[in-house]
Amino acid sequence: MTGVERGRASEPVERQGPYDVLVSYAAGDAEAAALLAGQLYKADLDAFLVCWVEPGLIPLLETERALAEVRLAVLLFGRGTMADERVRDEYAVLLHRKHQGGLRFVPGLVTDDPLPPFAAIHQPVDLTRPGSPRYDRDVDSLVRVVRALRRTDGA
Numbered sequence: 001m002t003g004v005e006r007g008r009a010s011e012p013v014e015r016q017g018p019y020d021v022l023v024s025y026a027a028g029d030a031e032a033a034a035l036l037a038g039q040l041y042k043a044d045l046d047a048f049l050v051c052w053v054e055p056g057l058i059p060l061l062e063t064e065r066a067l068a069e070v071r072l073a074v075l076l077f078g079r080g081t082m083a084d085e086r087v088r089d090e091y092a093v094l095l096h097r098k099h100q101g102g103l104r105f106v107p108g109l110v111t112d113d114p115l116p117p118f119a120a121i122h123q124p125v126d127l128t129r130p131g132s133p134r135y136d137r138d139v140d141s142l143v144r145v146v147r148a149l150r151r152t153d154g155a
Contacts (some may be wrong), residue, residue, distance in 0.1 A: 019048040026084035027075040
């Protein structure tokens with residue numbers, strides 16, 4: 001699987017959303033995003049990645065729907081994150097939803113660069129070293145949180 005292929009590309013399309021997790025990322029972090037989303041999928045969670053929007057759908061509208069509906073969002077922070085206009089917009093929406101309630105915002109570290117101030121006040125997940133015990137623990141932690149959110153929703 002390359003960095004941007006969908007983990008279930010060979011399976012038939014069942015549905016597009018609702019999503020358990022939104023993974024927001026800049027273009028330079030697409031491989032890290034696909035790896036994380038693939039791990040979440042293996043844990044039976046539905047992750048939204050803009051590069052996974054199915055044919056015939058509009059990526060911007062699907063992103064907007066996912067931003068409005070998810071209960072947990074991971075924004076990957078790498079070297080180019082804050083320079084990416086689309087990601088800056090998603091960051092603003094995520095912070096707004098978080099402060100309105102109903103969204104857990106999780107910074108995902110993909111480099112050792114410092115987080116911006118509003119992201120730095122949240123407990124991050126360390127995704128800098130895929131395959132390491134720390135990476136696996138942090139992904140497992142995300143899975144547990146999402147499953148707990150599902151239970152509170154009655155799903």
